Amino acid sequence: MASASRTGRRPGDSGSREAILGAARAAFAAGGYEGTSVRAVARAADVDAALVHHFYGTKHGLFLAALELPGDFTAALPALLEGDVEALGERLVTFFLGLIDAEATRGPLLALIQAAMTNEQAAELLRVFVTRQVISKIIAALDVPQPELRATLVGSQLVGLAIVRQVVRVAPLATAEATAVVAAVAPAVQRYLTGDLTQAATRG
Amino acid sequence: MASASRTGRRPGDSGSREAILGAARAAFAAGGYEGTSVRAVARAADVDAALVHHFYGTKHGLFLAALELPGDFTAALPALLEGDVEALGERLVTFFLGLIDAEATRGPLLALIQAAMTNEQAAELLRVFVTRQVISKIIAALDVPQPELRATLVGSQLVGLAIVRQVVRVAPLATAEATAVVAAVAPAVQRYLTGDLTQAATRG
Known part of the structure; x- marks a missing residue:
């Protein structure tokens, strides 16, 4: 996790996933799918965008994770x-x-x-x-x-x-x-x- | 309201309706429609059965009132x-x-x-x-x-x-x-x- 260590955060940080998903729910609800970027979610969650990609792949994956639907x-x-x-x-x-x-x-x-x-x-x-x-x-x-x-x-x-x-x-x-x-x-x-x-x- | 005055309660008692409806919801949920009597609801609400009839007519009326459905x-x-x-x-x-x-x-x-x-x-x-x-x-x-x-x-x-x-x-x-x-x-x-x-x- 080069990008994660660049920010000094550990990818296993147990709070990061919850912070990302919470920020994602707020962002998707406020801006819709098109109006939401992985970068903006990462910023709101105070993590590196690469960590979001590492956890959830694409924006689509992040959206599904935010919904907590069966994969x-x-x-x-x-x-x-x-x-x-x-x-x-x-x-x-x-x-x-x-x-x-x-x-x-x-x-x-x-x-x-x-x-x-x-x-x-x-x-x-x-x-x-x-x-x-x-x-x-x-x-x-x-x-x-x-x-x-x-x-x-x-x-x-x-x-x-x-x-x-x-x-x-x-x-x-x-x-x-x-x-x-x-x-x-x-x-x-x-x-x-x-x-x-x-x-x-x-x-x- | 002869029966209501028999118990010394005034039919307009503002708390009575809420007490009756609360008791009715609990009774209908626990005993179903058949297993619930106006008398038992009145007892649970600590009012006279005649007051329940006065407010809600039949058991059917009481049930609909408990549901709060449009009449x-x-x-x-x-x-x-x-x-x-x-x-x-x-x-x-x-x-x-x-x-x-x-x-x-x-x-x-x-x-x-x-x-x-x-x-x-x-x-x-x-x-x-x-x-x-x-x-x-x-x-x-x-x-x-x-x-x-x-x-x-x-x-x-x-x-x-x-x-x-x-x-x-x-x-x-x-x-x-x-x-x-x-x-x-x-x-x-x-x-x-x-x-x-x-x-x-x-x-x-």
């Missing part, structure tokens, strides 16, 4: 978006259900949702994440009108599913077999992704 | 469930969107969802509410298989909609016209209410 969450998205687009809803719901049903990955995801509901900084982080990480990838992968609205509709169903199944735990959605939940929810998500959203309801 | 929320449900069942999804989403988009009714509803996400007592109150007030009415109104699962699926979409649109406020779902949101979401809710939930996805 494989966004890594999996490109693979999910590949393949038969008509089965994307099923792949997405299956993947998301796997995350929220497994104890190891559920915690950070539910914590992020809960934080976003009570804390404006966390809400802005989540907005940036959805816009940058999810919507942009869906736009790139699908040739559909209104991709942004579709992504937020999918998000609304998945967030609601996580809450009813794993936070408030209302049976029988809380206790249903994963396969039954996928069968029930995937077609709704599929329609949000590729269906006709402007069709007026049949009557009324 | 018209459950009152509207029977009317929504009447009429063309194929347009029920549209009526339900239109009604719910009206609640969360209006400042006067949004607060209590969002507060209940937020409380249920961080507080187990509030979560249990919400579970009791959904089971007693919503699921039972849907079961009575619709002749469909798995009415409980359907009700919780509808709940998951509506809760997620409330969160993305009005709590975390992720655009464009947060800023879309109500008519566009209804057109997008109502068919998903309609399918949860009356569609085939067991159909395997087309491919996979």
Whole structure:
């Protein structure tokens, strides 16, 4: 760690990671993803920028670390978006259900949702994440009108599913077999992704 | 208030309402709806049962007051469930969107969802509410298989909609016209209410 020793700081400094992540959360929430630089975060945390790169790689890695999301969450998205687009809803719901049903990955995801509901900084982080990480990838992968609205509709169903199944735990959605939940929810998500959203309801 | 004066308490006692509602929340959360009596709540609040009836009418009224939901929320449900069942999804989403988009009714509803996400007592109150007030009415109104699962699926979409649109406020779902949101979401809710939930996805 040449750069770290240049500043006289030890890279293992246990407070540095927390200082960096705290500064990153504040910076991303205030300036959004584009308006935030690794350099500015390092300055706010009073560390060398090279230490931030050492810990978190790119700005993207720093952002994900600030969110405290499971690392494989966004890594999996490109693979999910590949393949038969008509089965994307099923792949997405299956993947998301796997995350929220497994104890190891559920915690950070539910914590992020809960934080976003009570804390404006966390809400802005989540907005940036959805816009940058999810919507942009869906736009790139699908040739559909209104991709942004579709992504937020999918998000609304998945967030609601996580809450009813794993936070408030209302049976029988809380206790249903994963396969039954996928069968029930995937077609709704599929329609949000590729269906006709402007069709007026049949009557009324 | 003959019964109230029997206990020597004045019905206008400003602390009585809060004591009753606090005791009611604890009782409903611990014993569920069926396991809770107005008499037991009155005893826990150290007031006469007649005072509870005076303030809140029936046990049902006491329960809704304990939830702090907008009064018209459950009152509207029977009317929504009447009429063309194929347009029920549209009526339900239109009604719910009206609640969360209006400042006067949004607060209590969002507060209940937020409380249920961080507080187990509030979560249990919400579970009791959904089971007693919503699921039972849907079961009575619709002749469909798995009415409980359907009700919780509808709940998951509506809760997620409330969160993305009005709590975390992720655009464009947060800023879309109500008519566009209804057109997008109502068919998903309609399918949860009356569609085939067991159909395997087309491919996979």
